[in-house]
Amino acid sequence: MTDTLQATLNPAEARIEEGQHHFDYGASKMGMWLFLFTEFLLFGGLFISYAVYRFLSPGDFHNAAQNLNLSLGVVNTVVLLTSSLTIAMAVTALQKGSVRLSVGLICATIALAIVFLVIKYFEWSAKFQHGLYPGGAELGALTKGQQQYFNLYFVMTGLHGLHLVFGTVLLAIVGFIVARRSPAAASGPEKSNSTVASQGAPEESGLVVPPSNAAGEPVMRPQDYVVLENAALYWHLVDVVWFFIFPLLYLIT
Amino acid sequence: MAAVRGAEGVLAEPNYLEYKGKGRGLLSWLTSLDHKRIGLLYLFSQVTFFLFGMTLGFLIRLELIHHGQTIVRPEVYNAFFTVHGVTMVFMFVIPGAAASLGNFFLPIMIGAKDVAFPKLNLMSWYCYIIGAIIVYASMFTAAGLPDTGWTLYVPYSLKTTTNVNMAAFGIFVMGFSSILTGLNFICTIHQLRAPGMGWFKMPLFVWSLYATSWMQVLATPILGITLVLLMLERVAGVGIFDPAKGGDPILYQHLFWIYSHPAVYIMIVPAMGVISEVIATHSRKTIFGYKMVALSSLAIALFGSLVWAHHMFVSGQSDAANLVFSLLTFLVAIPSAIKVFNWIATMYKGSVDLSPPMLFAMAFILLFAIGGFTGLMQGALSTDVHLHDTDFVVAHFHYVMFGGAGFGLFAGLHHWWPKMFGKMYNRRAATIACLLMFWGFNQLYFSMLILGWEGMPRRYWDYLPQYDTLNLIATTGSWVLITGLLTMFTNLLISVWRGRPAPENPWGGVTLEWTIASPPPLENFHVIPRITGGVYDFPEEVQP
Structure with a gap:
C-alpha cells in the first residue's frame, strides 16, 4: 500500500501541500494586533516599575528629571510623530497605486528614525560623560530614588531604542519588497x-x-500590502510607546 | 482506507507520516510546515526533556532517602532541583498538551487544513529548542548550572556566581515560542473554523486551547521584561531589584508571579480540555453542561491572572493585599470545580469504557482534586504561614502540574495515539502502566504532603532524623512511579512499529478528528466539512 501511495507523489501533490499555506488577510492583521498587545505588555512591566518607584520617591524623581534635556526630547518627539505620518502616508500611497511615492515615504520614515537615534545617542553620551549610568560613580552618589529614576530612564529608552532599530530594519526590508514587487x-x-x-x-x-x-x-499581491500595513502598525507602536515614555521621564517633574 | 477513498473517486494520497516534503529523513521533519509534524516535533522534544527532568527528580529523591549526605554534595543538589524545575516547567508542562496535542488536533477539530501561520508555527518550535539549548549550555560554562531554584528569586540570583544569565536568556527565548503559539492558535480559532462551526459547537479541547492561548499572549511578555531586567542587573549593573541601589526584591516577585501564576493555568487548562474530550468519548455521552465547561476555561483564565500574590503571603506585602489575593484565590476554585463536577456528571449513567485513556482521565480527576484542595488550604492566610516553603507546597503543585497537566497529557496521548500513528498500543500494558503510576504517584507525593504538614522545608538537602520514615516511603514511591512511566512510554513507542493498525474511529468518538483516516491524510480534509449537529451528539447505539 505504501508503494502505491508513494507513486502518487508528484508535483501536483506538492502543490496541494503548499496550497494549504494560504493567505488570510484577516488573520494576518489579527495576529499583528495580538503581537502589538504583547509589546505593550512588555513595556507595561517597566511602566509598573516606574509607577512603584515614583510613588515611593516622588521628590527624587522630580530632581533627577531636571538632568534631562527637555528640548532634545521635544525635538525627538516631533521627529517620531512625523515619521508616523510618513509611514501612514506610505500605506495610503500604496493603496492608491503610487508605488514610487510609497517607497519614497518609507525611505523618509527610515531617515527620520535615524535622526531620532542620532539625537538619542547624543543624549545618552552626555549622561555617560557625567557618570550618570548604571555602575557610574556619580550615579552611585545620588539618592536611591534618583538612582532608580536613571535605571528606569536607561532601560525604558534603551528598550524603546532597540525596538526602533528593529523597526527601521523591518521598514527597509518592506521597502525592498514593495519596490521589487511593484x-x-x-x-x-x-x-x-x-x-x-x-x-x-x-x-x-x-x-x-x-x-x-x-x-x-x-x-503586488495582498500579502505585500499587508506586510507594509503590519510594518506600519509596528512603527506606530514604537511611536505610541514613546508618547508614554516622553511625558513620564521628561515632562512630569 | 486508500481503497475506500478510491471508490469515492478521490485520489489516494499519502498520509502525513509518508509524505516526505522537501527534505529526507530528519530534515523532512525539521523543515515541515505541517501542523501535525510540528505537533510531533513538540511531543518528542517534550518527552525527551521530561525523561531528563524525571532522572533529576529520581536523583533528588535518592539524595533525600535518608538524612545526611547520600549521593551528592549540597551544591550539586541545588543545581539538580533548579534544573529539574526549569526543565519540567518551561520545557515540559508549559508547552504541555497545547503545543503537542494542540498543534496536532486543533486544526483538525475545527475542520481546517492547518493553523493560520504555519511558518510561525515552525519558528515557535525552533525558539523553544534554541531556548532549551541555551539553558543547558550553561552546564558547560565555567560558572555552571544555576542553583537558585526555577523561580530565580532576587537577591540571591543577583549574587550567585552560577550561570543565571544563560538560564534566564534561554527562558526568555522560550517565551517567544509560547507567545507565538498562543497568537497562532487565537488567529486559527477565530479565522479558520469550518462553516457551521459556531463558537458553541467547538470541541472543549479547542475552548481550552483558546483560553490558554490568551493567557500565553497576555502573561508571557511580563516574564520577558522581568528576565530582561534580571539580566541587565547582572550584566550592566542596573539596580531595579537591588536594595543597595534603591530597588525592591518584592517587585521582582510580583512581576515574576504576574506571569508565573497564569502559567500554572497555561499548564492545566489544555489538560482539562483533553479530559473533557476523553470523558465524553469514553462515556459515550454528551458532556454535561457543555457551555459551563467551555466558559469555565475562560473564567479560569480571567481569575487565574488576578491571584499571583498568593505566592507572596509571607513576603511582607500588606495585609490588605493578602486578604484580596486570598479571596481571589478561592474564586478560582469555582470554575475548576465546575469542570470536575461536570465531568463526573457526564460519567454518571454513561456507558463508561475503562480504556487506558479513561483510566488516565479518572486518575487525573482524583489527583487534580487533591491538588486543588491542598491549594485551597494554602490560599487561606493562616494555614499558609505554616505551610509556606514546606514539602506540602511541593507536593501540592506536583499534584496539580504532574497529576493534573502531566496525566492529562498522558490521557490525551492514549486517546489520540491511534489517530496520530495509525497504530494501537497494547491495552493491558497501558493499563498496568497507569495503575503503577497512580500508585507510585500517591506514595511519593502524599508522603510529601504529610512531611510538609509536619514541617519538612522544601529544597533542603538535609533534614532531621524524625522525617526519615516518610522520606523513605516517598523515595520508594518515586521508583514505582518511574517504573510506570517507563512502561507507558515503552509501550507507546513499541506500538509504532509492532502495534496492529488502528481503525479510523477506535473509541466511537464524534468530533471531527475521528471522521478522517488514521493516520490523518496530508491535508486533513479533502473537502472542508460543514458542521450541522451539536459537538457531542453521540448516536443512540454505538457500534463497538
Missing part, C-alpha cells in the same frame, strides 16, 4: 532584477507560482 519597478531597466525575484519567491512566500502580469513580471 509593476513599476518590474518594468524597464530593472527587468532582469525582477526575473531573479520571481525565481527567489517560492521559498520565501510559500506560493509555488507568484502572480504575474502578461510579461511575466511579479505584481
